[in-house]
Amino acid sequence: xxxxxxxxxxxxxxxxxxxxxxxxxxxxxxxxxxxxxxxxxxxxxxxxxxxxxxxxxxxxxxxxxxxxxxxxxxxxxxxxxxxxxxxxxxxxxxxxxxxxxxxxxxxxxxxxxxxxxxxxxxxxxxxxxxxxxxxxxxxxxxxxxxxxxxxxxxxxxxxxxxxxxxxxxxxxxxxxxxxxxxxxxxxxxxxxxxxxxxxxxxxxxxxxxxxxxxxxxxxxxxxxxxxxxxxxxxxxxxxxxxxxxxxxxxxxxxxxxxxxxxxxxxxxxxxxxxxxxxxxxxxxxxxxxxxxxxxxxxxxxxxxxxxxxxxxxxxxxxxxxxxxxxxxxxxxxxxxxxxxxxxxxxxxxxxxxxxxxxxxxxxxxxxxxxxxxxxxxxxxxxxxxxxxxxxxxxxxxxxxxxxxxxxxxxxxxxxxxxxxxxxxxxxxxxxxxxxxxxxxxxxxxxxxxxxxxxxxxxxxxxxxxxxxxxxxxxxxxxxxxxxxxxxxxxxxxxxxxxxxxxxxxxxxxxxxxxxxxxxxxxxxxxxxxxxxxxxxxxxxxxxxxxxxxxxxxxxxxxxxxxxxxxxxxxxxxxxxxxxxxxxxxxxxxxxxxxxxxxxxxxxxxxxxxxxxxxxxxxxxxxxxxxxxxxxxxxxxxxxxxxxxxxxxxxxxxxxxx
Numbered sequence: 025x026x027x028x029x030x031x032x033x034x035x036x037x038x039x040x041x042x043x044x045x046x047x048x049x050x051x052x053x054x055x056x057x058x059x060x061x062x063x064x065x066x067x068x069x070x071x072x073x074x075x076x077x078x079x080x081x082x083x084x085x086x087x088x089x090x091x092x093x094x095x096x097x098x099x100x101x102x103x104x105x106x107x108x109x110x111x112x113x114x115x116x117x118x119x120x121x122x123x124x125x126x127x128x129x130x131x132x133x134x135x136x137x138x139x140x141x142x143x144x145x146x147x148x149x150x151x152x153x154x155x156x157x158x159x160x161x162x163x164x165x166x167x168x169x170x171x172x173x174x175x176x177x178x179x180x181x182x183x184x185x186x187x188x189x190x191x192x193x194x195x196x197x198x199x200x201x202x203x204x205x206x207x208x209x210x211x212x213x214x215x216x217x218x219x220x221x222x223x224x225x226x227x228x229x230x231x232x233x234x235x236x237x238x239x240x241x242x243x244x245x246x247x248x249x250x251x252x253x254x255x256x257x258x259x260x261x262x263x264x265x266x267x268x269x270x271x272x273x274x275x276x277x278x279x280x281x282x283x284x285x286x287x288x289x290x291x292x293x294x295x296x297x298x299x300x301x302x303x304x305x306x307x308x309x310x311x312x313x314x315x316x317x318x319x320x321x322x323x324x325x326x327x328x329x330x331x332x333x334x335x336x337x338x339x340x341x342x343x344x345x346x347x348x349x350x351x352x353x354x355x356x357x358x359x360x361x362x363x364x365x366x367x368x369x370x371x372x373x374x375x376x377x378x379x380x381x382x383x384x385x386x387x388x389x390x391x392x393x394x395x396x397x398x399x400x401x402x403x404x405x406x407x408x409x410x411x412x413x414x415x416x417x418x419x420x421x422x423x424x425x426x427x428x429x430x431x432x433x434x435x436x437x438x439x440x441x442x443x444x445x446x447x448x449x450x451x452x453x454x455x456x457x458x459x460x461x462x463x464x465x466x467x468x469x470x471x472x473x474x475x476x477x478x479x480x481x482x483x484x485x486x487x488x489x490x491x492x493x494x495x496x497x498x499x500x501x502x503x504x505x506x507x508x509x510x511x512x513x514x515x516x517x518x519x520x521x522x523x524x525x526x527x528x529x530x531x532x533x534x535x536x537x538x539x540x541x542x543x544x545x546x547x548x549x550x551x552x553x554x555x556x557x558x559x560x561x562x563x564x565x566x567x568x569x570x571x572x573x574x575x576x577x578x579x580x581x582x583x584x585x586x587x588x589x590x591x592x593x594x595x596x597x598x599x600x601x602x603x604x605x606x607x608x609x610x611x612x613x614x615x616x617x618x619x620x621x622x623x624x625x626x627x628x629x630x631x632x633x634x635x636x637x638x639x640x641x642x643x644x645x646x647x648x649x650x651x652x653x654x655x656x657x658x659x660x661x662x663x664x665x666x667x668x669x670x671x672x673x674x675x676x677x678x679x680x681x
Contacts, residue, residue, distance in 0.1 A: 196478050196487060198447060198529045207474040207502040208443065214500065218299040219438050220507050222467060224322035224358070226315060226349040228339025229307035231328040232366045234285050236406025237304055238272035240430065243413040246293045247272050266407060273304040284308050288318035288452075290508070292496045295434035299496070301508045307345055309632070316352060316562045316627060317452060321467040323506065324360045324436045325353045326429075329381060331403075332370045336381055347388065348634055351547060354393045355637030357625055359439075361389070361399040362432050369405040373419035378403050402429050441505040446532035447471030447479065448620050449511070450564035450613075451525040460492060460512040464521055466565065467508050469622040471529060474502035479513070480530040481521055482613045487530055488516035524566025526613040526623065534623065536611030537643055539603065542626070543579070544638030546598045550631065553594035559635060561604070561612075563626035568612045570628070574603040603644070616640050 225233045241247045255268040264283055267274075273289035274280055289304035305318035319325070327350060329336055339346040353361070363385060371377045382401050389399050403424055404411040412429045415421055427435070453465035473479065477490045493503050494510040503509045511527065526534050546553050557572040578588040579599040586601075594600050606612055617624030617639040628636040 196530045198473075198477050198479065198531065203474070203476075204472075207472055210474075211443070211472060211502045211504045214502075218294060218297060220299045220301065221436055221438060222301045222303060222321050222323045222506065222508060223326065223433065223436070224303040224305050224318045224324075224353065225326045225328060226305050226319065226353055227307050227328035228330065228345040228349075229284060229309070230335075231307060231330040231339060231346075232406040233307060233326075233328045234270035234273045234289070234304055235267070236269075236328060236364060236366055236404065236412070236429075237302060237326075238269035239406050239409050240412045241272055241291065241293055241302075242269065243409055244293050244430065246291070269406070273302075286311055287314055295430055297434055298436065300433065301496075305349075307349070309343075309345055309348075312345070312348070312352075312629070312634070313560075313562060313567060315349065316356065317565050319349075319353045319356045319358065320450075320562075320564050320622070320625075321452065321508065322353070322356075322358050323439050324362075324433075325358045326362045326364050326433075327353075328406075329363060329365045329385070331365050331368050331377055331381060333377075335367070340384065350389060350394075351392050351637070352627060352634060355545075355625065355627055357621060359394070359398055360436055361394060362429070363389075363399055363401045364406075364429060365401060365403050366406050368403045368420070369408055369410065369417075373403070373417060375423045378424075400427075400432055402427065402432055404429055439506070442470040443472055443504055445470035445620070446529035447473055447477075447527065448534070448615075448623060449473065449509075449527040450566075450622065451521060451523060451527065452565045453510075454518065454521050454523065454525075456518060457512070460494075461514060462516065462518050462521070463510050463512050464525070464527065465508070465510040466527070467622075468503055468505050469564075470505050470620060472502055472504045473509075473511065473527075478530055479511075479527050480533045481516065482526045482528060482534050483536040483610050484516075484520035484525065485536075486516050486520050488513040524564065524613065526564075534613050534615050534620075535643070537606060537614040537640075538611045539573075539605050539644040540614065540640050541576070541601060541603055541642040541644060542638045543599070543601050543641050544628070544636045545581075546594050546596060546600070546636045547634055548596050549594075549635055550633070553598075553600075553635065554592070557630065558607075559628040559630040561606070561626050561628055563612070563614060564623055566612050566614075569607040571605045571607060572602055573605045576601040576603060601641070602638075614640050614643070616643055 225237055227233050238247070242249075242252055251272075252268060255271040256265065259265050259267045259271060259280070262281070264280070267280070267283060270283075270285075271280055273291065274285055275289065276287065279286050285304060285306040286308070287306065289302075291302050291304075293300050293302060303318040303322055305315040307315070327346070329346065330339060336346075338344055350361075363382075365378055365381055368374075368378065378401070385401075390396060402411065403420060406412070410417050411420065411424075415424075415428060426432075448469040448471060449464075449466050450469065451464045451466045455463055455465075457463055473490060473493060475490055475493055478487055479490060480487055491512040491514050493500050494512070495503050495507055500509075513521075528534050553572070553575075555572060555575055559570055559572070561568050561570045575591050575594065576589070577586045577600060578591050578594070579585065579601060580587050581597070581599050584599070591600070613623065614626075615623040624640040626638055626640070627634055628638070
């Protein structure tokens with residue numbers, strides 16, 4: 025059925041303001057919606073009641089004639105019983121019924137009295153049509169029902185995950201105490217060998233990240249010589265012969281044809297004392313969100329620099345990715361870094377060039393929050409393999425006597441591993457395997473998970489059972505914090521899981537957050553940071569459109585003490601406390617920083633640039649009642665006063681709050 029199109033005329037005659045917005049929406053969408061019968065609000069007013077209402081409202085003869093012509097056209101489109109009811113009947117009075125009844129001072133007819141004509145059966149609802157939404161009208165009227173087609177997604181809505189939260193689950197234990205003790209014992213036995221660390225490679229586009237790490241994997245024996253020869257032939261065939269080692273990590277056809285990394289490549293290798301999960305992040309500015317996803321899973325980083333004349337400067341200037349990647353890795357919690365000064369063979373292994381680059385990067389990295397001694401400079405060549413595993417170049421050995429790249433990686437310290445905290449795993453990948461069924465992959469931030477465990481997936485709020493656990497493509501009984509694993513799950517649909525879903529302990533789960541207080545540090549800004557600012561938030565593997573709703577206070581960069589309350593705007597490199605609202609209807613999975621660092625860190629990007637980094641200080645959304653057991657929360661809407669003294673601009677909010 026096609027809806028009536030003269031709603032403005034009805035509104036003018038009845039002089040009802042209550043439905044003004046309703047009719048204006050119809051007028052604006054009329055031309056577009058008449059082409060699609062399912063679009064817009066469906067008109068449910070009985071024709072006889074509408075005509076009677078126009079007459080009693082004092083419409084002129086000409087106006088009543090106009091309405092009659094319209095009603096006649098409407099009755100031709102929709103068979104009725106001659107008394108004003110549309111064929112098929114209606115469940116509830118329409119909005120126009122309510123208006124007319126109010127004008128006439130008559131009670132509305134009950135929905136149950138509006139039967140279809142004799143011998144005519146109610147029409148079934150169209151497939152895919154949304155159920156009618158109930159809206160409350162004036163007190164004298166009954167509930168009204170009408171339908172509206174979902175509006176197309178805009179920029180913010182396009183970021184919403186396809187996961188819909190279900191009804192609240194009944195808390196079930198992840199495993200019994202006896203089972204937990206057995207899993208911990210198994211985990212400790214499996215960790216007597218090499219410890220696990222997650223390493224991300226970052227840097228400006230064309231710095232040689234994939235080539236360097238691909239060649240390293242080849243020299244360590246992780247990649248066979250036959251595979252490298254195959255890549256050399258195939259890359260030479262398309263005119264990219266120097267990309268053979270990069271293809272070890274750049275597996276997608278588009279990445280290989282364009283010659284740039286677009287997604288995060290994941291692989292594994294071992295050093296003398298470490299088992300390393302390598303995350304090869306893209307360097308192009310268009311793929312910074314993917315870089316953030318990789319860096320959020322990392323314990324340490326390799327910042328690759330192109331030593332070529334003009335190349336380092338291009339990556340280090342205001343528009344280059346060298347600075348942004350360094351800031352992002354630090355704000356996402358990475359505290360140790362190797363600066364691999366690559367392509368030194370292009371400058372003849374010049375010590376002067378090496379010293380020049382070190383002199384420019386050192387003060388910047390210290391200002392970004394990397395303490396002295398937490399980063400090391402390594403000269404190398406990813407294409408030739410020099411100083412990756414060994415060095416033999418005379419031009420280098422005559423002035424450099426430090427570690428090779430793999431030796432320095434082996435010296436990385438293992439961070440805190442919280443086995444005793446509740447399980448937290450941020451999903452970075454969702455896929456379906458033929459023998460394993462539905463699988464999710466990601467890094468375990470805290471807690472342990474074993475075969476047979478019950479786990480809660482948020483924001484879907486559904487419980488699943490772990491069928492199997494895979495680590496480095498090997499099936500294991502249990503996995504612990506810091507490990508990148510794949511879980512095969514049963515008892516849950518694939519549509520209930522998405523990138524950024526958090527797998528957690530059902531008895532101590534995370535919540536879907538809609539509003540929170542955060543402590544942030546602004547970066548270099550094109551425009552001031554103000555109330556109402558819209559941005560995209562990135563935290564662990566989730567991204568969502570957000571709005572800054574309140575600037576609570578400006579904080580001292582060194583001490584964290586409040587220096588000014590309720591500022592109008594924030595400039596560059598300002599520490600502040602703000603309130604942030606998540607635009608996603610269902611909320612996103614976050615946690616206060618003091619409970620889980622990985623789920624409490626975030627960055628904000630707007631206009632293609634990173635504008636701030638921060639941590640979640642206090643969850644304000646009503647869904648957060650489940651986390652109240654973690655400690656008292658008082659003065660949620662007031663400016664927080666318990667700001668740590670160690671808060672500073674140099675810390676980038678990553679390690680101290």
